Amino acid sequence: MIHRFQNIFFILFFIFGVSTQIFGSEGAQEKKGVDVNAIIFEHIADNHSWHLWDVRDDDGVKQAVAFPLPIILVSTSPFAFDVFWSSEFHHGDHPVTRGNNTYVLNHGTIYYAQNTQGDLEYDEEGEIISAKPIDISITxxxxxxxxxxxxxxxxxxxxxxxxxxxxxxxxxxxxxxxxxxxxxxxxxxxxxxxxxxxxxxxxxxxxxxxxxxxxxxxxxxxxxxxxxxxxxxxxxxxxxxxxxxxxxxxxxxxxxxxxxxxxxxxxxxxxxxxxxxxxxxxxxxxxxxxxxxxxxxxxxxxxxxxxxxxxxxxxxxxxxxxxxxxxxxxxxxxxxxxxxxxxxxxxxxxxxxxxxxxxxxx
Amino acid sequence: MDLITPDIGIVFWTTVIFLVLLLLLRKFAWKPIMAAIDARNKSIEDALKAAEKTKEEMVQLQADNEVILQQAKKERDSLLMEARDTKEQMIAQAQQEARVEAERITQKALQSIELEKQKAIVELKNTVGELSIDIAEKILRQELTDTKISEKIISQSINDLKLN
Structure with missing residues (x-):
């Protein structure tokens, strides 16, 4: 029992210890242009496509090399069942329209867009308040x-x-x-x-x-x-x-x-x-x-x-x-x-x- | 925070995948594997038990052999002993018989000697008697004057007498 508590404390110590380290250095990262915190959380989070590596194209812009995974979205009212490849989002840059619904991928979450341009609804604090479809994608x-x-x-x-x-x-x-x-x-x-x-x-x-x-x-x-x-x-x-x-x-x-x-x-x-x-x-x-x-x-x-x-x-x-x-x-x-x-x-x-x-x- | 908010898609898929995997593996993997391991363990156990039993039987058999061997040895010893006894008995008996026979023969010989002796004595007596008569006859017939001559004749006659 004591061992288990020690174990948990040890892990909590590590989580918070490491977290503060990351958060603490956040200011410095912005200057240098690498947001370590975001990268780490992106890596441990789930993803709609499988990112392999990045390449720079002819214009010197970084492009992600990833293989697409199927997106499966269920809408309840009216009932709709939409399936398409994650590559259609172009890593979140493009909205995808299926029937009456337009979907937008924003930081790993899929929302209904207000229009086919892919605009989302935000509250005063800048948080997205757009509705979400039921996302049962093969992530x-x-x-x-x-x-x-x-x-x-x-x-x-x-x-x-x-x-x-x-x-x-x-x-x-x-x-x-x-x-x-x-x-x-x-x-x-x-x-x-x-x-x-x-x-x-x-x-x-x-x-x-x-x-x-x-x-x-x-x-x-x-x-x-x-x-x-x-x-x-x-x-x-x-x-x-x-x-x-x-x-x-x-x-x-x-x-x-x-x-x-x-x-x-x-x-x-x-x-x-x-x-x-x-x-x-x-x-x-x-x-x-x-x-x-x-x-x-x-x-x-x-x-x-x-x-x-x-x-x-x-x-x-x-x-x-x-x-x-x-x-x-x-x-x-x-x-x-x-x-x-x-x-x-x-x-x-x-x-x-x-x-x-x-x-x-x- | 995203990290600790369960995602409905993951919940759905984990449930489906894990449930299907559990049912499939239970039917096609775990049950056959466990049955095979149990069967193998049982066969190993049986084999070990059989080996143990055989070993015990061997020990029993060896003990039996030992007993039989001991019995055989004992029997042999007793037979030898009996043979020796018989031999000694026979020798003793033979000796006894021989002794008795010898005794008997000796006895017989002695008896016959005695008999012959008696016969000889009787014969001697008869002969001596006859000779005495002969001598007396000669003396008487010649009417010897001289005693010396008569004595000489007597002793000579006696010398001539052979006691066969």
């Missing part, structure tokens, strides 16, 4: 998730086939690599927390969650295509994964679990109303902690690496590069560990919560 993060899912499906079906083909024999190759990890999830995570009787129901979820998070963490560490997407450092992704744990925990929860929530045994009657509230809140805080922990850890790692690289541009000196290189190398190795650790912790705590909900009366 960089979604694309990476699809990629990882495809990879996982291919990989584990191959492993399953290897078991069929080499039935009864010692595991070999990728099967031999995966088996200890699969058995680790079963023997060290599922069985100790859930128990021998019921672990089999939850094992597919725990295995899928573990490998999904682990692979996404790892692919996020690769700085170029097909990596670089900060999927597990996105609060929406981690929230959904935590939601799966929440739903599974409460769907499979037994009478004992609900008795502890609504009628904690051995408690004076007058305390019950308070405890019921506390217990109901705790149902939601557990997965909330799961989501925030994973998000914060991965995002923090990405921010640190990006900040260290940005040092070169902040100091505008190549002599900082070796320092950055070794710090980034160190951080990447640490992140490699964190990627595995966080996948393990998410799975471990999910198993623990499920185990607490299905525990036999004793």
């Amino acid at each position: 960089k993060n979604v694309f990476t998730m699809l990629l990882v899912s495809g990879l996982m499906f291919w990989l584990f079906v191959a492993v399953a086939k290897a078991y069929k083909k080499r039935s009864g024999l010692a595991p070999r190759g990728v099967q031999g690599f995966m088996e200890p990890i699969i058995l680790f999830v079963r023997d060290e995570i599922a069985i100790p927390n859930i128990g021998h009787k019921k672990y089999k129901i939850f094992l597919p979820y725990l295995l899928t969650a573990f490998f999904f998070i682990w692979f996404l963490n790892l692919i996020g560490l690769i700085p170029f295509f097909p990596g670089s997407a900060n999927v597990t450092g996105n609060i929406a992704t981690t929230a959904v994964l935590a939601m799966f744990t929440l739903v599974i925990t409460n769907v499979y929860a037994n009478k004992e679990y609900w008795r502890h929530v609504f009628a904690m045994p051995g408690l004076p009657a007058w305390l019950l109303p308070i405890m019921i509230i506390v217990e109901i809140i705790s149902i939601f805080t557990k997965p909330f902690a799961l989501a925030v922990r994973l998000f914060a850890n991965i995002t923090a790692g990405h921010i640190i690496v990006l900040s260290l690289v940005s040092l070169i541009f902040i100091f505008k000196s190549l002599s900082v590069a070796p320092v950055s290189f070794f710090f980034v190398l160190f951080m990447d190795v640490l992140e490699l560990f964190v990627a595995t650790l966080q996948a393990f912790i998410f799975t471990m705590l999910s198993a623990l919560f499920i185990g607490m909900a299905v525990a036999e009366e004793h």
